[in-house]
Amino acid sequence: MSRTTLDLWVGVFVAMGIGAILFLALKVGNLVSFGSPPGYRLEARFDNIGGLKLRAPVKAAGIVVGRVQSVRLDPVTYQAIVTMKIDEGHEFTADTIASILTSGLLGEVYIGLDAGGDTKMLAEGGKIMKTQSAVVLEKLIGQFLYDKAAAGGDAK
Amino acid sequence: MPDRALSAAAATLRRLGAAAIDGLGRLGFAARFFVAVVANTPAAFRRLHLTLREIYFSGVLSLIIILVSGLFVGMVLALQGYDVLTRYGADESLGVLVALSLVRELGPVVAGLLFASRAGSAITAEIGLMKATEQLSAMEMMAVDPMARVVAPRFWGGVVSMPLLAALFSTLGVFGAYLVGVKLIGIDAGAFWGNMQSAVDFRVDIVNGIIKSFVFGAAVSLIAVFEGYDAKPTAEGVSTATTRTVVESSLVILALDFVLTVFMFRGVHA
Numbered sequence: 001m002s003r004t005t006l007d008l009w010v011g012v013f014v015a016m017g018i019g020a021i022l023f024l025a026l027k028v029g030n031l032v033s034f035g036s037p038p039g040y041r042l043e044a045r046f047d048n049i050g051g052l053k054l055r056a057p058v059k060a061a062g063i064v065v066g067r068v069q070s071v072r073l074d075p076v077t078y079q080a081i082v083t084m085k086i087d088e089g090h091e092f093t094a095d096t097i098a099s100i101l102t103s104g105l106l107g108e109v110y111i112g113l114d115a116g117g118d119t120k121m122l123a124e125g126g127k128i129m130k131t132q133s134a135v136v137l138e139k140l141i142g143q144f145l146y147d148k149a150a151a152g153g154d155a156k
Numbered sequence: 157m158p159d160r161a162l163s164a165a166a167a168t169l170r171r172l173g174a175a176a177i178d179g180l181g182r183l184g185f186a187a188r189f190f191v192a193v194v195a196n197t198p199a200a201f202r203r204l205h206l207t208l209r210e211i212y213f214s215g216v217l218s219l220i221i222i223l224v225s226g227l228f229v230g231m232v233l234a235l236q237g238y239d240v241l242t243r244y245g246a247d248e249s250l251g252v253l254v255a256l257s258l259v260r261e262l263g264p265v266v267a268g269l270l271f272a273s274r275a276g277s278a279i280t281a282e283i284g285l286m287k288a289t290e291q292l293s294a295m296e297m298m299a300v301d302p303m304a305r306v307v308a309p310r311f312w313g314g315v316v317s318m319p320l321l322a323a324l325f326s327t328l329g330v331f332g333a334y335l336v337g338v339k340l341i342g343i344d345a346g347a348f349w350g351n352m353q354s355a356v357d358f359r360v361d362i363v364n365g366i367i368k369s370f371v372f373g374a375a376v377s378l379i380a381v382f383e384g385y386d387a388k389p390t391a392e393g394v395s396t397a398t399t400r401t402v403v404e405s406s407l408v409i410l411a412l413d414f415v416l417t418v419f420m421f422r423g424v425h426a
Contacts, residue, residue: 010212020327021319024259024323024327024330025358028259029259055357
C-alpha cells in the first residue's frame with residue numbers, strides 16, 4: 001500500500017472518530033457551551049423534598065428551564081434549602097410558587113414553577129417564598145388507612 | 157512416611173514460591189517495559205509514518221467489526237430496553253437507557269474487547285514472529301532500537317485508535333437504537349432525543365467514557381506489545397503469547413472498568 005493511500009485512510013478514520021465524538025457531545029449530550037451555561041440562581045425552602053436529587057430538572061409549564069444545583073439542610077428551621085440554576089432568558093415573578101412534583105407514579109422528581117401576577121421579577125439569589133413540599137406516598141397511604149379505620153369504628 | 161509427606165508439602169510450597177517469584181519478575185519486567193515504551197514516545201512521533209501505519213492496521217482495519225457490532229448492540233439494547241421500559245410506561249426513556257449504557261459502559265468495554273481480539277492479537281503475533289525470526293536481534297545488530305522502531309509506534313497506534321473506535325461504536329449504537337426505537341417501534345423522535353439530551357451530561361458521561369476508552373486502549377496496547385516482545389521465540393511460543401494477549405486484555409479491561417466506574421459514577425445521580 002502506498003504512503004498516500006495509507007495517509008488518506010488514516011485521515012478518514014481520524015475524521016470519522018472526531019465526528020463521532022462531536023455527535024456524542026452535541027446530539028447525545030446536548031452540549032451547547034463548555035462549562036456551566038449562563039443563568040441565575042434561585043433559592044427555595046421546602047419542609048420535605050422527597051426524592052429530589054442534584055441536577056433534577058426545574059420545569060415551568062412542563063418545559064425544563066433549569067436544574068437543581070444544591071440541596072442542604074437549614075440547621076435552625078430544619079427545612080431543606082434548594083438552590084436552582086435557572087437558564088438565562090427565563091424570568092419568574094416574585095410570587096412564583098415552587099412545588100416538588102413527580103412525573104408519573106415512578107418517574108423522576110422535579111421542581112415545578114408556577115408564575116404569579118406580580119410585576120417584580122426574581123433576580124440572582126432571589127428567594128421563592130411560596131413552596132409546596134413533596135407528597136410522600138407512604139404518609140398519604142398511612143393517612144388514608146387511618147381515616148378508613150376511624151370511619152369503620154364510627155359505623156359500628 | 158511423615159518424611160515423604162513433609163517433602164511433598166515442601167515441594168508444593170516450593171512450586172508456589174517459584175510461581176510467585178516468576179509472576180513478580182514478569183510484573184517488574186512489564187513495568188520497566190512500559191517505562192521504556194513511554195521513554196521512546198518521541199521516537200514514535202518523530203517518525204510519524206510508522207505510527208500512522210500502525211493506526212491504519214489497528215484502527216482503520218478494525219472499523220468494520222466495530223461499526224457493525226456497535227449497530228447491532230444498539231439495536232438489541234433498544235429492543236430489550238423497550239420490552240422492560242414499556243412495562244412501567246417509561247418507553248420514552250429508551251434513548252436515555254441506550255445512550256447512557258453505551259457512552260458509559262458498553263462503548264468503551266465492548267470496543268476494547270473487540271480491539272483486543274482484532275488488533276491486540278495481531279500486534280502480539282507480529283512482534284512475536286519478528287522475535288522468533290530474529291528480526292529484532294537483526295535490528296539491534298544494525299544499531300536500530302526495536303523499542304523505538306517496532307514497539308513504540310504499535311503502542312501509540314493502539315492508544316490513538318481506541319478512543320476513536322469507542323466513540324464510533326457508541327455513535328453507531330445510538331443510531332441503531334434510533335432505527336429500532338423510532339423507526340421500527342414508533343417512539344416519538346422528539347422524546348427519544350430530548351430525554352437523552354437532558355439526561356446525558358457531557359462532562360460526567362461522555363468525557364468519562366472517553367477517558368475509559370483511552371485507558372483501555374493503553375492497557376490493551378501495552379499487553380499486546382509486551383506479550384509479543386516477551387514471547388518464546390518458537391511457533392508454540394507465539395501462539396501462546398497471542399492467546400495470552402486476548403485473555404489478559406479482556407480480564408484487564410473488565411477489572412479496570414469496574415474500578416473506573418466506581419470512581420467516576422459513584423454517587424452521581426443522573
